[in-house]
Amino acid sequence: MRTLLLTALLAVAAPALAADVGKPAPDFTLKDLDGKVHKLSDYKGKTVVLEWFNPGCPYVVAAHTKGSLVDLAQKQAKAGVVWLAVNSGAPGKQGHGIEANKAAAKSWSMAYPILVDETGTVGKAYGATNTPHMFVVSKDGTLVYKGAIDNSPDGERGSPQGGVLVEYVSSAVGDLGAGKPVRTAETKAYGCGVKYAN
Amino acid sequence: MTLLAAILAIALAADAPPTKAVGPRAEGEAYQVALVPPPSAKPGAAATARVVVTARGPYHVNRDYPTSFRVDKASTASFTAEKLPLGEGAERTPCKDFPGEACALSAPLPFRAAASGETRIAGVVAFSVCNADRCLIEKVPVAVSVAPATK
Numbered sequence: 001m002r003t004l005l006l007t008a009l010l011a012v013a014a015p016a017l018a019a020d021v022g023k024p025a026p027d028f029t030l031k032d033l034d035g036k037v038h039k040l041s042d043y044k045g046k047t048v049v050l051e052w053f054n055p056g057c058p059y060v061v062a063a064h065t066k067g068s069l070v071d072l073a074q075k076q077a078k079a080g081v082v083w084l085a086v087n088s089g090a091p092g093k094q095g096h097g098i099e100a101n102k103a104a105a106k107s108w109s110m111a112y113p114i115l116v117d118e119t120g121t122v123g124k125a126y127g128a129t130n131t132p133h134m135f136v137v138s139k140d141g142t143l144v145y146k147g148a149i150d151n152s153p154d155g156e157r158g159s160p161q162g163g164v165l166v167e168y169v170s171s172a173v174g175d176l177g178a179g180k181p182v183r184t185a186e187t188k189a190y191g192c193g194v195k196y197a198n
Numbered sequence: 199m200t201l202l203a204a205i206l207a208i209a210l211a212a213d214a215p216p217t218k219a220v221g222p223r224a225e226g227e228a229y230q231v232a233l234v235p236p237p238s239a240k241p242g243a244a245a246t247a248r249v250v251v252t253a254r255g256p257y258h259v260n261r262d263y264p265t266s267f268r269v270d271k272a273s274t275a276s277f278t279a280e281k282l283p284l285g286e287g288a289e290r291t292p293c294k295d296f297p298g299e300a301c302a303l304s305a306p307l308p309f310r311a312a313a314s315g316e317t318r319i320a321g322v323v324a325f326s327v328c329n330a331d332r333c334l335i336e337k338v339p340v341a342v343s344v345a346p347a348t349k
Contacts, residue, residue, distance in 0.1 A: 058326075058335040094332050152264075154324065155335070159264035159283065190262050192333045 018127025021185045025135070025143040026125040030086065032113035033098050033105070043082045045139050047176055049073070049169060051149075052123065052194060053085035053114055054095030054131040055104030059191035062155030063132055064108040068167055069149060073112050081173055085114040088123030093195035095131075120196040130191040136172045136182070145172035147187030155191065220320065222342040228257040228327045233319065233340040238347040239311035247307040247342070249284055249323055256329040258299035259290070263326035263335065267307055270320035272341065275309040282307065284323075317344040 019026050025048075029039045040048065051069070054060055063069040073083040089096040101114050117123055126135055127146070136145035150167045152160040160166065172182045222233045230252040239245035249267055253259050265284040269277050284307070290300035303325070311317040320341035327334050 056332075058333060062335065153262055154264050154266075158281070159266060161264075192328075195331075 019125065019135070019143050019146065021143050021146055023143060024141050025137040026122070027141075028117075028122040028125070030115035030117055030122060032115050033102055036113065038084060038113060038115055040137070041141065043137075044141055046080060046082045047139055047173055048082045048084065048137040049076065049173065050126070050135040050137070051083065051085045052126075052128040052131050052133040053087045053101075054089055054192060054195060055087075055100055056095035057131045057192035059155040060095075060131050063149060063191075064104075064110075066156035066158075067149070067152070068157060068169075069132065070108075072149075072167075072170065073110070076170075076173060077112070079173075079177065083112040085110065085112060086117050086122060086128070087114055088117040088120045088128060089195040090118055090120060090197035093197075094192075095195060118197075120194070123194055123196065128189075128194050130189040131194060132191055133189040133194070134169050136169060136176070138176055144176065144182045145169065145185055146189075147184075148189045148191075151187070153190035220339045220341045222340060224338045224340055225254075226336065226338075228254055228329070228334055229325070229336060229338075230254060231323050231325075231336075231338045231340055233307075233321075233323075233342045235319065235342045235344045237345075239317055239344045240347040241311055241315070241317075242313045243347075244308065244310050245344070247309065247319055247344070248304055249307050249340075250302065250304045251323065251325045251327075252302040253293075253327045257327040257334075258293050258296050258301050258329075259303045260326035260328045260333055261290075261300060263324075263333075265303060265305065265323070265325040268322045268324065270322065270339065270341070272318060272320040274312040274316075274318045275344070277309050311344065311346070315346060317346070318342075319344065 027041045132149050134149050138144045149169055168187055175182045224231045232250040234248040236245050267282045269280050284305035288303050288305035291302035293299045293301035322337050322339050324337045
């Protein structure tokens with residue numbers, strides 16, 4: 001009985017190791033830099049893109065200044081896609097802090113919220129390992145893509161693997177919009193490690 | 199006001215340090231980069247230099263970053279492309295202190311020597327080094343001259 005109780009407690013306390021493509025995306029509630037609350041399940045009925053973010057990471061800098069993240073969110077927003085950045089950096093780690101994130105958002109004209117996940121709970125529930133690490137959630141709340149923003153691991157679209165640039169997130173959102181299965185549902189994310197507390 | 203700004207700009211320019219000459223080696227707190235030429239190259243013939251990236255201190259070379267050499271217009275050597283990937287065919291020296299990571303990368307840089315005289319190789323090496331807390335992306339200019347082979 002005691003073992004059963006312990007097992008049940010652990011199951012409640014421990015988040016899943018990583019969200020699986022094809023399964024429901026883990027729901028979460030996080031505040032953005034202005035204190036506004038965002039609950040993933042409130043966006044049901046819309047495609048949601050989650051972008052793991054760290055303004056101090058040079059890959060994120062490259063992606064937002066020269067690479068695939070320069071204006072992709074803006075374009076997708078026009079098509080009704082909800083785009084949310086998530087910073088799972090712990091206090092004292094690179095890229096943590098409201099002001100640093102607000103400065104980056106202003107500098108890179110990010111018109112979408114940056115959600116604060118300093119305990120890392122949401123990042124770990126999704127298995128976010130890198131910044132940027134991208135996740136696409138379909139209108140019915142299913143995780144349909146996780147991985148890199150594109151296939152150019154320099155962050156600036158300058159070195160695509162195989163010589164041809166593939167924008168995985170654009171492609172996944174495009175497939176969803178066309179009512180087709182996502183062609184590439186999972187790739188290896190590149191970038192900095194997420195600066196979790198441990 | 200515009201005149202004042204112009205005077206200030208001229209004064210600041212006069213005090214600015216001269217542009218650092220680009221050489222065969224460059225280093226930062228976290229890395230050293232060297233462009234190692236062959237001893238000589240026959241005019242117009244194919245030859246190979248090497249690009250060596252060495253991580254310093256607690257850093258290692260980031261294996262996931264596409265290390266590359268972008269050819270500068272100052273080059274008189276010819277290359278197969280303007281930007282050359284350096285990862286494939288590179289020799290990696292394992293780190294003593296960081297199991298599974300490489301602390302140095304030595305990559306061949308094939309080129310064709312100038313038709314006559316000395317050959318200049320100039321470009322920018324792009325690479326990334328990481329420690330336990332952070333990664334850096336660096337773009338470091340290097341240049342070297344190769345003497346023409348006499349035989």
